[in-house]
Amino acid sequence: MGDLERNILGYAQSKGLVTGVGDDMFRIGPVKFFTDGSAGAGTAWFSIPYENDASNYGVRCLTQEQTDELTLAAHRAGYQIAPHAIGDAAISMVLNAYEKAYAELPDPDRRHRIEHCGWHVPEDLARMKAMKVIPAGQPTFLYYFGEGYYTIFGSERPQHCYPFKTWLEEGLHPSASTDCPVTSPDPMPCLYAMVARKSDTGKPLGTPQALSVAEALHLYTYEAAYGVHDEERKGRLIPGQLADIAVFDTDFFSVEPEAFLTAKCLITVLGGEVVYRADMA
Template sequence: MSRSARLRPLARKDAVTSMLDLKLVNASIFTMADAAPTARAMGVLHGRVVGFDDDILHFPAQRTLDCAGAVVVPGFGDSHNHMAWFGQSLAELDLSGCRTLDEVYDAVSRFALDLPEGAWVVGSGYDDTVMGAHPHRSGLDRSAPGRPVWLKHRSGHMCTVNTEVLERTGVLNGSAATPEGGKIVRDSDGPTGLLEEQAQKLVTALVVPYPVTDLADAIGAASGVYASEGLTHVVEAGIGSGWIGRTPVELAAYVEARRRGLLKTRVQLMAASDAMHPLQSHSADGITFGLDLGIASGFGDDHVRLGAMKIFIDGSLIGRTAAVTEPFCDHGHGTGNFQLSLEELTQRIVDAHCSGWNIAAHAIGDAAVDVALDAFAAAQQKLPRTEARHRVEHAGMVRPDQLSRFASLAITPVPQPHFLFEVGDTMAVAVGPERTPWLYRHKSFLDLGIRVPGSSDRPVASGAPLLGMQSMVTRRTSGGATLSPQERVDARTALKAYTVDAAWTAGEEDLRGTLESGKLADFVVLSAHPADVPPDEIGRINVLATMLEGKCVFGQAYLDELQTTHHTTSVQPQFHLERQTD
């Protein structure tokens, strides 16, 4: 049975005293649906849209909102973010504003003064490309003597720690082996404190697993921010294991956040490939790799659902650890690196595909994109699965010859448009002018019929969807340059990326992404439509209210001002929920 549903009025003979839960009137509703793209009124019953305009205006409602012409669009989706990581970062030392190493060291000193004895100094968001270098362990030792200090790079693909942490990890006495796919950076005096990629697991091993209750609090804090930005659905890009995981039982934290009423956003969770393992099943089942009990993509409900398997192929373009075919143009970083051997990466993708999983392959550099596409081709050759919705996360550098392979293999790229503004200038320097047109493409994919969903990679970059839409339209960097203007799209296309295409990429287009009868009543009230303001003003549009299943998760005070009627009694046809079968 499909998860989709439609609502129809019962015959007049079945009429009973009934009413809508919510009715919007005098609104500028943009449904994003092809059949009826605009409306002025909308009805909601039992968390679903039940109709528009004349079909619902005569129905009474528990609550009627006169929107006074405000814009209503489907709720926004973010196809790639790190919710628990972002939620935890809200309580950490914010280093994103630091422009020099001395500013970092001073911030660490001030932050340490307010901590209890022995507590860790944990900071996040520093950018070595802005400061000219990474913090050094000796400077961190002076800033917070006797304390462990752990500073996370904004990319998430590296971190810097002080001597205390290096001693606890065993790096200084030589007892710690460098994990495959990682690097312990050294200078003439030994380890500098910089740990790249998988080497970060030496630090996370000291602090994970985090308690589920603490993670639930962090998820709730993140969810509150998301609701204020119009997000009603996000994809968490990696839980359970590896340097990205917070605990082997991380899914339980999302369930706990929902149970406690903290979760204001629907969440689809990617399982990290490191959390998966070989499975035994009947030979006819073909389930050889995954999670215990045969749980796979799609398990869960409309609020918390398991999505794709997340596998890291390479590193970060910001940190120059992405795998590229030709060397980076600065810092002598060579061609980056792969997280695992190519044989292991390919085998995991093929095994997961054959076991029924959708797969999200983190591939930023063009060499990593080659590996991902080759692995997807091998998987489909071994077991054709036309229903699979495999993805390349980031697709940061895509050569012209690779574009057609995305189309032929039906692979969805998931780039982050706001990277162009926040780190576009340094990315352009890293790859040089000949490769700059390959960065975070958009229109080139659309021209081949490939969907491009909106996403942020928060907290690596700001996650407000309207800022992401603005970057899709302008492709402007913080330094004022325009990167590859031929890849720009118009505002309506940008809005589609964060609604229709985000829902499709998650495999939930029958539930959300458009406002249609039978779909979830997840929507956002805006002060303006993105297409009706200058491109540079899209990010300044106000989110007035965010609704999940017709219930307010942000902007209650605004909605209270709109309310015009309360409970009224009338005899009208009752809406009946009818499930459709495939």
Template structure:
């Protein structure tokens, strides 16, 4: 054996051997799982021995939806998540500009006015207080709304004559002048004006982001990276991953959720021969990603009825039903599953219509379509998801903020049937947990804590929000392991500690199944193992 991990408390997530003490690994594959007595007999002179000292081992975690490239990029931008006022936004921008002379664009991410005293969105005049010399933009934490300064508007060529963008919204003031606020598809006006990322940039950002993921015990990532580059330049992302893998520098396993928002672009991608499952054990093409609505906090999530706190809008549907039907059907015909973003119940209904249409017109065996976010729901939608065998990609730590606004935004009745993960499980749906990073942190322990306690990260409310939707610790861990593996057709290769599977594992400083639930969020990852090798180790 190449290595043996022993003297541990190993939870395998495998019903055949639920708990073990030791694991033997050869050539990156788990060869045997069992007791210390059984596994230590397999030791040879060359075997590397790892004494777990009674610590807890789990399968490596899978984040079923994030934006790894954008997360890596966010590490090089102004971090606005701590801002609690417009003055904070301005101060943080000025400080960053002072510490990074020579910038040609100032970029920041993470503002969220939901819990500010002044809840209006930052506009061009606010950001002009930071700089009028170079263009700049600040992205809301949800990524669905961008604010820019006057210099950026000039560079973008946006003025009072600019027309609204289908599937998006540009905010103008009472005099008809642009305020520098762009939502949904209108954000493309900002992105198209930015300096283009090159393959070398993309490689750096991916590696930097993935290293932080390893520190959270994440060994597999389902990621939408095409959204971080201009439409049609997806080959840069593919080249970056292929080069990293060839160099032996790709830190985690990748399942790419491919954002291809137009029929010509999708058709080109498919004609190049891309399909679900194409690739290697480290990098594979996953699904067609479609951004079909916005965010709840931005009031751009598409609802079937008007917002409770703003009856003038139902949000934004970025596609017509016909457009969605055509895209999902085209992908289905060529063997590419779909995983659309949908936060509102209106968007979920549209995507289910498109998936059902594709399955009827072009039936294929084992097409594991999925829905990303699945926040605003009712029992009928959840039942329909089950009937269509759709996988739910859920971000449990979203409730850290959303529990405080959901009722105001969608009404108390719809709030009661939303974020309904227990109902989804009881209905028989497959659930895969993730984070949507950099929208929120990809800290897995925080996600499990939120799913199990239904509390925010400050421990509120006592007893949990919509407590009938609490799930067990086991089910939460399963959603972060086998759930993600199933979504990528990998249930036979990873997601549990079992003979013949990849030796991807994580070591924790506490036993997640035998501590008070309120302490789960404080568990620390001690080490992360990929292909049998320790790729992250906490400082001691």
């Protein structure tokens, strides 16, 4: 945790706990700190006010200077950084900090991320691309919170949330995840939201950003591994990679996305060993 008030970065570093240390089952990941709140709660920090409250721009957790300082300290210490940023103003602030950190200490494959990365201004797409910053978005937010986005943002802004298709086409290596425990760890609403771009109430959320089933699985497997520098070891069904495999009772490629939501896992293989079988559960 790299937040200003609860920063354990120096302590962790003094114990040798830097990004990448560990083994296949438990490993030190990136440094996270909060720059804003959440869209659903009306606290994600935007450059324009919320539709339902013209005085509300969300909650800004850090100044630019504080963000620069936290970022530079973690960057210098060799950590991957994954700050929480959802609103466009928070995302721009993080990118400003990354530009300064990379200017001081270039490291082209560090793969700093932006955790969530809900709404960004178009110009920030080019900045993410230039610095190879990974948008680590949560399709589950569309599913569970999409209806609420309409309440606080009206009908237009929800269409521009989490542009997974654009990120993928631009080569940003977007990953998909659930943000558990914020939402259920069930991967099915996540897959559903990437392909259907709908909330659990059926509200569409930027349908042009819908992914194919193959693309959605790619984000959830290869790109998720890429986001933690692990794409050479896991994320694909090829010789030499860890055999972490789940077999489902549903062919995702031949059904409507609604059927993903009721798919059941039949077999789970972990590192080549069968660790779960539905018929033996």
